[in-house]
Amino acid sequence: MKIGCPTEIKPQEFRVGMTPDAAREAVAHGHAVLIQSGAGNGAGFTDEDYTTAGATIIGTAAEVFAQADMIVKVKEPQAGERKMLREGQLLFTYLHLAPDPEQTKDLLASGCTAIAYETVTDDRGGLPLLAPMSEVAGRLAPQVGAWTLQKANGGRGVLMGGVPGVAPAKVVVIGGGVVGTHAAKIAAGMGADVTVLDRSLPRLRYLDDVFGGTFKNQYSTAGATAELVREADMVIGAVLIPGAAAPKLVTRAQLSEMKPGAALVDVAIDQGGCFETSRATTHADPIYEVDGIMHYCVANMPGAVARTSTQALGNATLPFLLNLANKGWKQACEDDPHLLNGLNVHAGQLTYYAVGKALGIDVISPTLALKS
Numbered sequence: 103m104k105i106g107c108p109t110e111i112k113p114q115e116f117r118v119g120m121t122p123d124a125a126r127e128a129v130a131h132g133h134a135v136l137i138q139s140g141a142g143n144g145a146g147f148t149d150e151d152y153t154t155a156g157a158t159i160i161g162t163a164a165e166v167f168a169q170a171d172m173i174v175k176v177k178e179p180q181a182g183e184r185k186m187l188r189e190g191q192l193l194f195t196y197l198h199l200a201p202d203p204e205q206t207k208d209l210l211a212s213g214c215t216a217i218a219y220e221t222v223t224d225d226r227g228g229l230p231l232l233a234p235m236s237e238v239a240g241r242l243a244p245q246v247g248a249w250t251l252q253k254a255n256g257g258r259g260v261l262m263g264g265v266p267g268v269a270p271a272k273v274v275v276i277g278g279g280v281v282g283t284h285a286a287k288i289a290a291g292m293g294a295d296v297t298v299l300d301r302s303l304p305r306l307r308y309l310d311d312v313f314g315g316t317f318k319n320q321y322s323t324a325g326a327t328a329e330l331v332r333e334a335d336m337v338i339g340a341v342l343i344p345g346a347a348a349p350k351l352v353t354r355a356q357l358s359e360m361k362p363g364a365a366l367v368d369v370a371i372d373q374g375g376c377f378e379t380s381r382a383t384t385h386a387d388p389i390y391e392v393d394g395i396m397h398y399c400v401a402n403m404p405g406a407v408a409r410t411s412t413q414a415l416g417n418a419t420l421p422f423l424l425n426l427a428n429k430g431w432k433q434a435c436e437d438d439p440h441l442l443n444g445l446n447v448h449a450g451q452l453t454y455y456a457v458g459k460a461l462g463i464d465v466i467s468p469t470l471a472l473k474s
């Protein structure tokens with residue numbers, strides 16, 4: 103199969119769909135890998151890294167789209183890219199179609215087959231192609247929060263780990279899922295005094311078993327949250343209610359009770375944010391102040407560490423990518439129901455129920471699409 107990987111063109115996107123290592127593996131399986139010249143630059147991979155891995159460098163996105171049987175990307179195809187997709191071509195990338203009727207319309211019109219990273223599942227009920235980005239954002243949260251706490255950035259001037267004789271920063275993490283657990287691990291590793299709040303008792307039991315002694319955990323109620331937030335130097339928002347906007351767990355009124363210069367890091371901002379005063383910011387201008395409290399609310403945090411993020415995403419996508427290339431999408435999806443859950447569009451028809459419901463478009467079952 104000819105696998106094509108164009109340069110990402112969405113603003114502020116520095117990741118790339120395939121690493122040189124992924125290209126090497128695909129070539130070893132007998133496939134041709136076509137990389138657009140410069141596609142890896144933002145993540146620190148040169149054209150030469152790809153040619154050494156056995157890939158072919160192609161001058162323009164138009165040539166990559168024209169030649170490839172499968173297109174592998176990171177972000178959803180932009181309007182210009184959608185025009186280059188064709189009937190029978192396979193697209194493997196993040197799509198997030200539910201809030202995006204324009205993209206959905208174009209993908210349906212193209213006749214392509216589109217498998218969305220974000221709806222591929224695993225045996226434990228998780229989302230294996232979303233988890234790596236949650237891991238990255240979680241681990242990044244205490245790092246950006248520590249920077250926000252610095253005096254020059256408007257923060258309280260508190261060092262995460264304190265020093266001998268001076269207490270460490272108090273960090274509260276709301277939500278103990280993938281983001282929250284990674285955030286808590288790193289904050290504790292920096293020497294902070296960390297408490298994780300969650301509403302799931304099984305999750306709290308897991309955190310206690312695995313991390314008891316490293317950080318504390320507490321059941322998430324409005325009362326417990328208010329008490330901890332009042333004393334906190336940093337609060338990290340990491341809640342998720344699948345399919346819903348994030349609940350507002352810290353109100354504006356609560357800010358006046360917090361320590362001046364404390365930092366709120368709202369990782370859940372991509373779902374609307376879990377602090378009442380959160381609004382999405384960018385890497386170019388990440389923090390702002392409300393009532394003396396510093397807010398960091400970047401909606402695409404993994405973009406700050408494009409190289410690590412590309413490698414983490416590449417590790418997660420590679421087995422699926424190889425199966426799609428080795429077997430063709432139909433056989434690969436027939437053999438793996440979790441990959442089939444990723445199928446969103448096939449030959450002009452929508453195959454993902456939640457997207458159809460959100461956009462009011464008829465859906466056919468993915469199993470029916472397999473038989474078509």
Ligand SMILES: NC(=O)c1ccc[n+]([C@@H]2O[C@H](COP(=O)([O-])OP(=O)(O)OC[C@H]3O[C@@H](n4cnc5c(N)ncnc54)[C@H](O)[C@@H]3O)[C@@H](O)[C@H]2O)c1
Pocket residue numbers: 233235236239276277278279280281282299300301302305322340341342343348349351368369370371372373400401402403404
């Ligand atoms: N900003 C970014 O760049 C970025 C990157 C990756 C993920 N995210 C977002 O981070 C959020 C968390 O993602 P995740 O992968 O950790 O999800 P997850 O499902 O693994 O974890 C969410 C946790 O929140 C808990 N929760 C739900 N309601 C709660 C409440 N009221 N109080 C306390 N805990 C509650 C759940 O029990 C669960 O353990 C999502 O909104 C995700 O989209 C943002």
